[in-house]
Amino acid sequence: MSRPWLRSARALAWLCLLPSSLGAQAARDVILATTTSTQDTGLLDSLVPRFEQQCDCRVKTIAVGTGQALALGARGEADVVLVHAPALEQRYVAEGVFINRRLVMSNDFVIVGPSADPIGLRSLKTVREVFKRLSNGQAPFASRADSSGTNILELNQWQAAG
Numbered sequence: 001m002s003r004p005w006l007r008s009a010r011a012l013a014w015l016c017l018l019p020s021s022l023g024a025q026a027a028r029d030v031i032l033a034t035t036t037s038t039q040d041t042g043l044l045d046s047l048v049p050r051f052e053q054q055c056d057c058r059v060k061t062i063a064v065g066t067g068q069a070l071a072l073g074a075r076g077e078a079d080v081v082l083v084h085a086p087a088l089e090q091r092y093v094a095e096g097v098f099i100n101r102r103l104v105m106s107n108d109f110v111i112v113g114p115s116a117d118p119i120g121l122r123s124l125k126t127v128r129e130v131f132k133r134l135s136n137g138q139a140p141f142a143s144r145a146d147s148s149g150t151n152i153l154e155l156n157q158w159q160a161a162g
Contacts, residue, residue: 028057030055030057030060031062032059032079033072033083034062034063035149036148037148039063044061062078065146066083067152070089070092074092074098084153087156109153111130119138121134127157129161131157
């Protein structure tokens with residue numbers, strides 16, 4: 001089945017993942033599962049209208065956590081998935097669930113704390129060193145713990161830090 005919007009999606013460079021099991025979706029409706037953080041940036045407010053105009057289609061956006069967006073795509077309930085969990089995305093691609101993975105943007109992981117820096121994080125050079133230092137329990141650490149892309153990145157950092 002030819003999908004004219006696919007060429008335009010590549011041109012706009014915001015197509016991240018396309019499920020390989022596209023159902024009998026109407027050719028002019030594109031369901032985009034994305035993260036709430038992407039929705040909240042306002043980026044889609046700019047990109048989606050241009051995409052819809054170029055492709056003569058309608059984009060229906062579902063903004064949820066990364067894990068939920070990936071699950072929607074894996075079940076064939078979304079045509080495009082725009083998330084930020086590279087390891088999970090690559091696993092879905094390797095399994096043939098998603099195709100055409102594209103890097104669209106990147107995230108920075110920022111750790112903030114009191115200016116007094118009571119456990120000396122400021123002098124550390126890597127995130128791994130920071131997480132090792134935090135693991136001693138001498139300072140509180142707040143986590144989203146929601147399976148979001150941010151939370152997945154955090155868990156990867158804890159694992160890397162041992």
